[in-house]
Amino acid sequence: MSFLDQLNQDLKEAMKNKEKQRLSVIRSVKSALQNETIKLQKEELAEDEVLTVLNREMKQRKESLHEFEQANREDLVEKIKVEIELLQVYLPSQLSDEELQALVDETVNEVGASTSADMGKVMGAIMPKVKGRADGGKVRQLVQKSLT
Numbered sequence: 001m002s003f004l005d006q007l008n009q010d011l012k013e014a015m016k017n018k019e020k021q022r023l024s025v026i027r028s029v030k031s032a033l034q035n036e037t038i039k040l041q042k043e044e045l046a047e048d049e050v051l052t053v054l055n056r057e058m059k060q061r062k063e064s065l066h067e068f069e070q071a072n073r074e075d076l077v078e079k080i081k082v083e084i085e086l087l088q089v090y091l092p093s094q095l096s097d098e099e100l101q102a103l104v105d106e107t108v109n110e111v112g113a114s115t116s117a118d119m120g121k122v123m124g125a126i127m128p129k130v131k132g133r134a135d136g137g138k139v140r141q142l143v144q145k146s147l148t
Helices: 003-016 020-040 047-070 074-088 097-111 116-130 136-147
Strands: none
Touching: 003 020, 020 047, 020 074, 047 074, 097 116, 097 136, 116 136
16 A cells, blocks of 8 residues: 555544544645655655655744743644644654764764765765664754764
8 A cells, every 4th residue: 555545544534533623634635745746747756755755844843832832822832743743654764862972983983984074975874874763953963972
């Protein structure tokens, strides 16, 4: 079953069960995927392109969460937290801190990095490996720590 088929199945299920927030998140994801398909002028998105769109959706929600917390909008904070939980169902499982650190160490050795000047080389090599499975900011922090 393709990702879009799964999304359509979940959409029908959310409609039947009258789950308004889940329905809203699924429609939002479908819309983002459709927009990306049009933008790239493709019939169907590849798996990594779908992952990119899902990560973008997650990032937008996390940024909104941060803004709502700053503004003390608890009603919106709760809504966004639920949306994030619903969206995480479609993302691959996240790497643990230990797995991520091991991957950072391995990549630093692969590219032969030794100083913080090599940060760009390490980040360029590691980000495709962790795509969708780790937060870029967290990866950057671990790489900086490894290079100092």
